[in-house]
Amino acid sequence: MGRSPCCDKVGLKKGPWTPEEDQKLLAYIEEHGHGSWRALPVKAGLQRCGKSCRLRWTNYLRPDIKRGKFSLQEEQTIIQLHALLGNRWSAIATHLPKRTDNEIKNYWNTHLKKRLAKMGIDPVTHKPINDALLLTDGKSKNAANLSHMAQWESARLEAEARLVRESKLLSGTFHRSLPLITTSTANIATATTTTMGLSASPTSTSQSVNKSTQSPPPPPQLCLDILKAWQGVWGGGVRATNPGGGGGGGGVTGFDLESPTSTLSFSENVVPVNGEVGESSNMNSTSMVEFVENSGGCENDGLVKEEGEEDWKGFGNGTSNQEFSKHGIENNGMCFTSALNEHEMENHNNNSNAWTPESTRVDGNFIEGFTELLLNNFGDRNATPEENGNGDSENGGASGGESDYYEENKNYWNSILNLVNSSPSDSRMF
DNA sequence: AAGAGCTGCAACCGCCAGACA
């Protein structure tokens, strides 16, 4: 113990970096790599501690960092992953290419957290605040347990991913699929090629090179153990979404649930959601899975926007919103209903009976930020089945307070699972 | 126009875990 702070030496500068300092740091790293961060400042001629240099590099100077506003999709990803992982920003950052954990953390604290709170959703538990009382019955306890389990699972998967990464580094081959190292990875998540070099949180201990340019991340190692658990909790089968509604006949039964922890696999029957996203057809690794009851009639319609709020705002023009059914539109694993602006959401909070499909109308000014996840969670809670058209009646699902809660959680986790399943091939979350 | 209050973000701090001697 008794470790001395790294910045306690007199003469070391603190505070904002100057352009000159940035230039020195950049020039040094470009030429030599960062090597030992502790030794770097002296070599680079900086009056900073190594830690400060490292942070400046990883959070600001690194060339593979995207700055600027978060897109709607990024917001969704953050919220969903936060629901799954909690405040594990580095893990979340691995799922958001070119965003740093610090940036995500800041964005969460300054924007998303407030928004959730405003909507009456606990930003910690991602549950409606007044739903705490519901956590007294058995099923809800199961849901809570699963939330915990999800965290545990993600931690385990991270460890696995680390092994994958390290083995990959050793092998030195970045452009081929990795064999699955553990038995816990779902076959559905067959590793895919990745070329993205970003590493938000490199774990290799080798410091002699600039890792951001030399350590392409491993492909995603997705695990759907949590899915099994949900299957158990909700007692329903799991099947691939068929946006045609009811197609596919009875859903997938091909889950191989041999082991309580690790040997989940999917049959070939899993049907990817209509409308693959992205430039490749790598959806073989990102099949969508949804619970049977969820999501009638979601279609992509090709309305996929990658980044940029401007693009998303385009959804708000008077005509396009007509294309959003009340049931939502499956879109890269996320099911967009329409969107509420904050004002509407506030109004809604003030009048819990006010929510109607009409209230979700996009009035030409889309409406930053709220995810389908939240909308579903929020809207379902307050709309009657007739109003939200969320398929309770169609699916024979129970309605009413208690079962609403299950439905909401189901949708919530469907969103998260779909997010995970639809991870881009360069994702390294797991 | 000016001061107060608020917001967003870069940077810092302290703790932790892995590597290594």
Add this chain to the structure above:
DNA sequence: ATGTCTGGCGGTTGCAGCTCT
């Protein structure tokens, strides 16, 4: 087995810029 070094991570702070009154 133990202590030290190092990098990573999450929480927090400080300040510049913006908005409000």
